[in-house]
Amino acid sequence: MAEQHSVEIRHLxxxxxxxxVLQDLNLDIHEGEFLVLLGSSGCGKSTLLNCIAGLLEPxxxxxxxxxxxxxxxxxxxxxxxxxxxxxxxxxxxxxxxNLSFGLKNAKVPKAEIEKRVNRxxxxxxxxxxxxxxxxxxxxxxxxxxxxxRALVRDVDVFLFDEPLSNLDAKLRADLRVELKRxxxxxxxxxxYVTHDQVEAMTLADRIAIMKGGQIMxxxxxxxxxxxxxxxxxxxxxxSPSMNFLDGHLENHVFKRGDLVMPMTGYEFAAPxxxxxxxxIGIRPEHVITGELVQGAPVKSxxxxxxxxxxxxxxxxxxxxxxxxxxxxxxxxxxVKPGERLPIGIDPSRASLFDASDETRL
Amino acid sequence: MxxxxxxxxxxxxxxxVRRRLDSGPRGARPKRALSRGNIILYGTLLVVSLxxxxxxxxxxxxxxxxxxxxxxGNVFAPPMEIxxxxxxxxxxxxxxxxxxxxxxxxxxxxxxxxxPSVILSITIACISGYTLSKWKFKGSDLFFTILxxxxxxxxxxxxxxxxxxxxxxxxxxxxQLFGSLTGLVLVHxxxxxxxxTLLFRNYFASIPDELFKAARVDGAGFWGILFRIMLPMSxxxxxxxxxxxxxxxxxxFLFGVVYTRADSYPMTVQLNNIVNSVQGIKEYNVNMAATxxxxxxxxxxxxxxxxxxxxxxxxGAVKG
Ligand SMILES: Nc1ncnc2c1ncn2[C@@H]1O[C@H](COP(=O)(O)OP(=O)(O)O)[C@@H](O)[C@H]1O
Ligand SMILES: [Mg+2]
Numbered sequence: 001m002a003e004q005h006s007v008e009i010r011h012l013x014x015x016x017x018x019x020x021v022l023q024d025l026n027l028d029i030h031e032g033e034f035l036v037l038l039g040s041s042g043c044g045k046s047t048l049l050n051c052i053a054g055l056l057e058p059x060x061x062x063x064x065x066x067x068x069x070x071x072x073x074x075x076x077x078x079x080x081x082x083x084x085x086x087x088x089x090x091x092x093x094x095x096x097x098n099l100s101f102g103l104k105n106a107k108v109p110k111a112e113i114e115k116r117v118n119r120x121x122x123x124x125x126x127x128x129x130x131x132x133x134x135x136x137x138x139x140x141x142x143x144x145x146x147x148x149r150a151l152v153r154d155v156d157v158f159l160f161d162e163p164l165s166n167l168d169a170k171l172r173a174d175l176r177v178e179l180k181r182x183x184x185x186x187x188x189x190x191x192y193v194t195h196d197q198v199e200a201m202t203l204a205d206r207i208a209i210m211k212g213g214q215i216m217x218x219x220x221x222x223x224x225x226x227x228x229x230x231x232x233x234x235x236x237x238x239s240p241s242m243n244f245l246d247g248h249l250e251n252h253v254f255k256r257g258d259l260v261m262p263m264t265g266y267e268f269a270a271p272x273x274x275x276x277x278x279x280i281g282i283r284p285e286h287v288i289t290g291e292l293v294q295g296a297p298v299k300s301x302x303x304x305x306x307x308x309x310x311x312x313x314x315x316x317x318x319x320x321x322x323x324x325x326x327x328x329x330x331x332x333x334x335v336k337p338g339e340r341l342p343i344g345i346d347p348s349r350a351s352l353f354d355a356s357d358e359t360r361l
Numbered sequence: 362m363x364x365x366x367x368x369x370x371x372x373x374x375x376x377x378v379r380r381r382l383d384s385g386p387r388g389a390r391p392k393r394a395l396s397r398g399n400i401i402l403y404g405t406l407l408v409v410s411l412x413x414x415x416x417x418x419x420x421x422x423x424x425x426x427x428x429x430x431x432x433x434g435n436v437f438a439p440p441m442e443i444x445x446x447x448x449x450x451x452x453x454x455x456x457x458x459x460x461x462x463x464x465x466x467x468x469x470x471x472x473x474x475x476x477p478s479v480i481l482s483i484t485i486a487c488i489s490g491y492t493l494s495k496w497k498f499k500g501s502d503l504f505f506t507i508l509x510x511x512x513x514x515x516x517x518x519x520x521x522x523x524x525x526x527x528x529x530x531x532x533x534x535x536x537q538l539f540g541s542l543t544g545l546v547l548v549h550x551x552x553x554x555x556x557x558t559l560l561f562r563n564y565f566a567s568i569p570d571e572l573f574k575a576a577r578v579d580g581a582g583f584w585g586i587l588f589r590i591m592l593p594m595s596x597x598x599x600x601x602x603x604x605x606x607x608x609x610x611x612x613x614f615l616f617g618v619v620y621t622r623a624d625s626y627p628m629t630v631q632l633n634n635i636v637n638s639v640q641g642i643k644e645y646n647v648n649m650a651a652t653x654x655x656x657x658x659x660x661x662x663x664x665x666x667x668x669x670x671x672x673x674x675x676x677g678a679v680k681g
Contacts (some may be wrong), residue, residue: 053578070526088574090575101589105585152384
């Protein structure tokens with residue numbers, strides 16, 4: 001092994017009866033990495049996390065943590081700590097009891113328990129809450145205690161299953177930043193499940209996009225956003241989502257009716273991509289508007305349908321020919337429904353996909 | 362802050378629409394205490410409670426009267442001279458057949474049946490309910506279905522086969538099961554199993570799986586999770602199970618008659634024997650006192666745990 005892997009997953013299969021939830025899944029997670037598993041609901045993220053935790057038995061495949069094969073190990077012997085969406089605090093125990101439960105089970109000496117609980121409470125700033133019951137805490141405080149429960153056990157890998165989904169938007173943003181800070185401070189490996197792309201983009205060192213029990217793309221947030229490997233990933237990431245236009249690629253020029261787009265500056269996957277039916281994807285926020293249209297490599301126009309002013313920016317929903325087309329403009333932009341809006345497109349920031357297998361060209 | 366408040370008040374006072382609104386109805390709508398609905402509701406409740414309470418009243422007053430007064434008077438009249446003699450006689454002297462020890466022997470028999478049966482049945486049902494909801498194994502749902510089907514088989518069908526089973530198993534092990542209290546305890550425990558297991562399974566199923574998973578990550582095992590996580594959250598359902606079992610087993614007559622002998626009859630069977638004794642005159646006051654004595658245990662349980670009972674039923678019954 002050239003690089004130290006914290007968690008390695010080899011050919012993992014998991015069936016619930018006839019339903020194949022995970023299929024031949026492979027994943028290597030680096031030491032100290034913050035990896036986010038991102039996907040729509042029901043794609044198998046929690047299932048994968050539960051397999052890593054040892055709470056579900058895989059049908060086939062192997063799991064290694066720190067180079068040790070833990071496929072058959074008990075959850076408590078894997079060096080993992082887990083934080084759940086519903087907090088899952090033991091309701092009849094105080095915060096202190098919740099934090100020390102795992103240590104007591106591991107027969108850690110009393111003085112050491114005391115020390116570790118206090119340290120975790122300090123890191124998470126929950127010292128004043130130690131003698132309260134979970135019922136007397138707010139959602140944010142509860143989730144901090146739940147994180148503390150993993151923290152005290154000095155685990156190698158933190159597993160998070162949508163830990164912020166039950167919190168309101170403001171608290172979610174605060175705790176997100178705290179989690180990031182915690183990761184910078186602890187430098188543990190963290191595997192974080194979410195369906196929220198903002199959480200994924202902001203927290204992750206790398207993101208694994210999942211669909212139907214398989215990993216579609218495993219890359220840095222930047223790579224996922226700018227160079228999605230296929231149309232699914234391109235569509236999934238970004239809000240509002242990417243505009244797709246079907247057409248033909250001829251000699252590295254994308255054509256669709258009047259729209260002729262020489263793909264200058266676009267990084268093709270191969271030096272020479274053969275002519276074929278293709279789909280071009282353009283992010284709403286990469287569409288050029290206003291005075292800059294003059295200098296744009298490719299010019300076109302859309303018919304404005306609905307305008308949504310959002311304060312910081314303006315979303316414009318329109319049509320290019322018979323295709324819906326969205327774009328994001330400056331907050332001060334003055335656009336009216338029914339207007340013909342000239343736009344510019346920069347092919348170097350677009351994504352080009354094969355029309356049949358939907359992979360990036 | 363206060364300036365803005367004042368400004369609003371001033372504005373409101375000047376606003377004609379506001380003034381019009383002020384004159385109309387405002388706040389909660391007043392309700393009449395003596396509406397027709399209320400009269401019907403409370404009237405019905407009153408009649409129903411009288412219907413249930415009157416027999417109890419008759420029993421209590423009769424048990425406190427002497428025989429001459431009973432023969433002379435009206436059943437509803439309160440006792441002219443209160444006597445506890447019938448209660449003493451029912452407890453310690455009333456005769457069934459040849460022995461005249463009163464109900465006391467039956468009471469202690471019932472206690473000796475009740476305590477082990479309740480503990481055994483609740484313990485087993487609690488563990489199986491926990492297993493069937495949180496540690497599912499291959500075929501656990503089938504197992505549960507079979508158990509529930511067991512609840513629908515009429516007791517009468519099983520009476521005699523169980524007699525044979527108790528006798529044969531007893532012979533094999535060299536202990537007396539048929540006709541002994543031990544045998545009856547086993548029978549009560551087995552018959553309590555379907556409903557109690559259902560009760561516990563549903564209650565534990567309503568405890569979130571994530572809590573259970575968190576405990577496993579924290580290194581707690583099968584028993585650790587049961588004793589330190591699940592049971593401390595289970596007081597309401599334990600109370601419900603206890604009430605069901607205490608009253609059910611205490612009030613049992615059929616199994617008591619079938620599976621025990623005369624010297625180990627439970628209280629209910631002995632009560633029947635006292636009340637239906639054919640020798641001598643009918644002592645209504647003693648019979649009433651005996652009946653009340655027999656009913657005291659379930660009555661006591663209901664009074665002590667009524668509130669918890671309702672809470673537990675609500676908690677255990679919601680999730681299927
Ligand atoms: N215990 C189970 N039995 C059968 N199917 C399940 C079970 N748990 C999850 N599934 C199915 O597996 C799929 C993946 O579930 P999950 O991993 O929870 O998805 P998510 O990505 O939303 O966390 C879903 O389609 C779900 O219906
Ligand atoms: Mg999930």
